[in-house]
Amino acid sequence: MTTNLIQAHGLTKRYGDFVAVAGIDFHVAKGESFGLLGPNGAGKSSTMRIIAATSQRTGGDIKILDKDPNLHGPQIRAHLGVVPQQDNLDTELTVEQNLFVYGRYFGLSSSFIKNKIEELLDFAQLVEKRDVKVDALSGGMKRRLTIARALISEPDILMLDEPTTGLDPQARHILWDRLFRLKEQGVTLVITTHYMDEAEQLCDRLVVMDKGKIMAEDSPAGLIKTYSTKEVLEVRFGSERNAEMSEKLKQHCERIEVLPDRILMYADDAEKVLEEIIKQGIHPITSLVRRSSLEDVFLRLTGRSLIE
Amino acid sequence: MIIATAVEIADRRAGRLGDKYYAGRARSVMNRNFTAFKSSTWLVVLSGFIEPVLYLFAFGFGLGQFIGDVEVSNNVISYAVFIAPGLLATSAMNGAIYDSTWNVFFKMHESRLYQGMLATSLGPLDVALGEIAWALLRGLIYAIGFVAIVAPLGLIPSWWGILAIPASVLIAFGFAAIGMAITSYISSFQQMGAINLALLPMFLFSGAFYPIEVFPESAQILIKALPLHHGVSLIRGLTLGEIDISLLGHAGYFVIMIALGLFFTTKRLTALFMR
Ligand SMILES: Nc1ncnc2c1ncn2[C@@H]1O[C@H](COP(=O)(O)OP(=O)(O)O)[C@@H](O)[C@H]1O
Ligand SMILES: [Mg+2]
Numbered sequence: 001m002t003t004n005l006i007q008a009h010g011l012t013k014r015y016g017d018f019v020a021v022a023g024i025d026f027h028v029a030k031g032e033s034f035g036l037l038g039p040n041g042a043g044k045s046s047t048m049r050i051i052a053a054t055s056q057r058t059g060g061d062i063k064i065l066d067k068d069p070n071l072h073g074p075q076i077r078a079h080l081g082v083v084p085q086q087d088n089l090d091t092e093l094t095v096e097q098n099l100f101v102y103g104r105y106f107g108l109s110s111s112f113i114k115n116k117i118e119e120l121l122d123f124a125q126l127v128e129k130r131d132v133k134v135d136a137l138s139g140g141m142k143r144r145l146t147i148a149r150a151l152i153s154e155p156d157i158l159m160l161d162e163p164t165t166g167l168d169p170q171a172r173h174i175l176w177d178r179l180f181r182l183k184e185q186g187v188t189l190v191i192t193t194h195y196m197d198e199a200e201q202l203c204d205r206l207v208v209m210d211k212g213k214i215m216a217e218d219s220p221a222g223l224i225k226t227y228s229t230k231e232v233l234e235v236r237f238g239s240e241r242n243a244e245m246s247e248k249l250k251q252h253c254e255r256i257e258v259l260p261d262r263i264l265m266y267a268d269d270a271e272k273v274l275e276e277i278i279k280q281g282i283h284p285i286t287s288l289v290r291r292s293s294l295e296d297v298f299l300r301l302t303g304r305s306l307i308e
Numbered sequence: 309m310i311i312a313t314a315v316e317i318a319d320r321r322a323g324r325l326g327d328k329y330y331a332g333r334a335r336s337v338m339n340r341n342f343t344a345f346k347s348s349t350w351l352v353v354l355s356g357f358i359e360p361v362l363y364l365f366a367f368g369f370g371l372g373q374f375i376g377d378v379e380v381s382n383n384v385i386s387y388a389v390f391i392a393p394g395l396l397a398t399s400a401m402n403g404a405i406y407d408s409t410w411n412v413f414f415k416m417h418e419s420r421l422y423q424g425m426l427a428t429s430l431g432p433l434d435v436a437l438g439e440i441a442w443a444l445l446r447g448l449i450y451a452i453g454f455v456a457i458v459a460p461l462g463l464i465p466s467w468w469g470i471l472a473i474p475a476s477v478l479i480a481f482g483f484a485a486i487g488m489a490i491t492s493y494i495s496s497f498q499q500m501g502a503i504n505l506a507l508l509p510m511f512l513f514s515g516a517f518y519p520i521e522v523f524p525e526s527a528q529i530l531i532k533a534l535p536l537h538h539g540v541s542l543i544r545g546l547t548l549g550e551i552d553i554s555l556l557g558h559a560g561y562f563v564i565m566i567a568l569g570l571f572f573t574t575k576r577l578t579a580l581f582m583r
Contacts, residue, residue, distance in 0.1 A: 054427055074331045078318035078429040088420035092344040101343055104336040105428040107317040153314035
């Protein structure tokens with residue numbers, strides 16, 4: 001018995017001729033919070049569905065709790081709580097009924113579910129909404145209900161596919177807080193996201209995915225350390241002059257990226273770089289010194305930005 | 309008290325035949341439908357029951373006055389007695405088709421309900437059986453209601469007519485299984501409309517309203533291949549008390565429909581949601 005709850009080797013998913021997941025290797029250990037970070041179309045959801053035993057791989061190997069999902073779907077799914085990218089709550093039912101009915105799908109006893117519902121309504125901050133039909137909930141509430149629903153069976157692994165996409169900043173922060181609590185309780189989380197701040201907040205370890213491949217794997221801090229500098233200086237000269245200016249700026253930093261609207265200059269001490277270029281008589285329209293983020297890692301790895 | 313966890317419950321079935329497809333919990337899907345049903349509008353529920361009764365009064369008693377008695381296999385019976393079993397078979401078909409096509413289509417493509425169910429430790433056969441069993445339960449209640457109205461009016465001459473109730477459940481099962489199988493292959497509302505188009509001629513020509521002997525031999529062969537004709541013949545045989553071996557043939561037709569329908573539905577649900 002390995003200590004890894006999930007272990008994948010050369011995992012591949014094709015839809016017809018199209019390769020959505022192109023032979024990836026990863027593992028998820030018990031109690032950790034593991035992330036798949038990548039832009040739309042990277043193959044994150046496809047990977048999640050294979051783990052959730054609701055989609056069959058077309059190549060490679062994967063074991064979830066030492067079982068092959070192609071052979072033991074129901075047994076594996078009994079260990080999982082799934083929060084899909086698109087909500088699929090039961091719109092004909094109320095909040096409480098959604099939780100109850102879902103617990104019954106797992107075969108859990110009524111008395112167990114009833115107790116669990118109280119705990120989960122409290123956790124999801126939906127106690128007042130228990131008798132409301134789900135159509136009347138806000139986007140953030142629906143998401144919290146979907147998470148509560150996934151927890152009804154006390155899963156070993158909670159799978160979250162883009163948990164906060166489409167939510168406003170306040171709703172996102174509430175959700176992050178809830179997920180952080182689960183993490184503290186030792187629930188194993190598998191999270192996909194295309195938000196670098198979300199990945200930094202929630203993931204102990206993550207893989208950066210692009211076009212079905214894994215580009216890098218480490219902790220958020222580790223990735224930044226390996227693929228970026230400590231700090232970044234962002235300067236703008238207006239979109240026409242960016243290319244021309246980058247030639248002059250190159251020598252002042254370790255690495256430079258020219259984006260359509262701005263230039264990113266990578267250095268461990270960005271403040272110093274800014275002073276230097278001003279001394280040279282170069283005056284950007286705006287300038288900003290910030291710490292490196294996973295966005296910079298992604299840019300370095302793929303030459304593209306995470307959110308197009 | 310020790311409470312079984314989701315994992316223990318799922319592991320109990322591990323290693324049994326078909327454990328990938330069936331978790332033995334079609335009941336939980338029925339439970340979901342019952343919960344939704346409790347809060348749905350009673351108007352919808354009532355309409356399924358009232359429709360055949362309205363037809364019976366309009367045609368059986370209204371039109372029946374002009375038609376007078378009908379002779380079927382050397383029996384002279386009133387027109388209302390003739391069409392009552394036809395209407396029972398037809399309403400079993402309509403109810404089952406409605407549940408297994410429009411309802412299932414919505415849950416498959418619009419509300420994504422089945423995706424949610426299949427993310428749990430349920431299997432596709434649990435979902436298919438649960439949905440069909442629910443449709444049958446409703447069909448059973450409608451059939452009992454219809455018989456309870458029609459029998460006191462003297463429209464069911466034979467005691468064998470009691471068996472018309474389970475027979476209409478069998479008919480509903482056949483149509484629900486096939487309907488669900490067809491729906492699982494359909495991806496747009498336009499195609500759904502085609503199902504209704506196919507049902508209408510069957511409704512009009514299958515012998516519910518007049519004996520199919522009025523048609524030429526070749527047309528009769530075609531009609532006899534259609535399921536509703538077997539449904540009407542089965543129930544009419546029972547309500548008139550004309551019991552013979554052919555009733556088994558009619559019933560057998562539906563057993564085959566059920567088997568084929570369940571096979572293709574499970575296969576298709578697996579392909580759709582396990583891709
Ligand atoms: N069922 C499917 N059939 C065909 N192509 C699909 C299907 N699901 C996903 N894809 C394609 O596979 C690629 C990866 O999709 P997905 O796994 O959803 O990526 P992500 O979740 O990272 O956005 C996309 O190009 C998408 O269009
Ligand atoms: Mg996705």
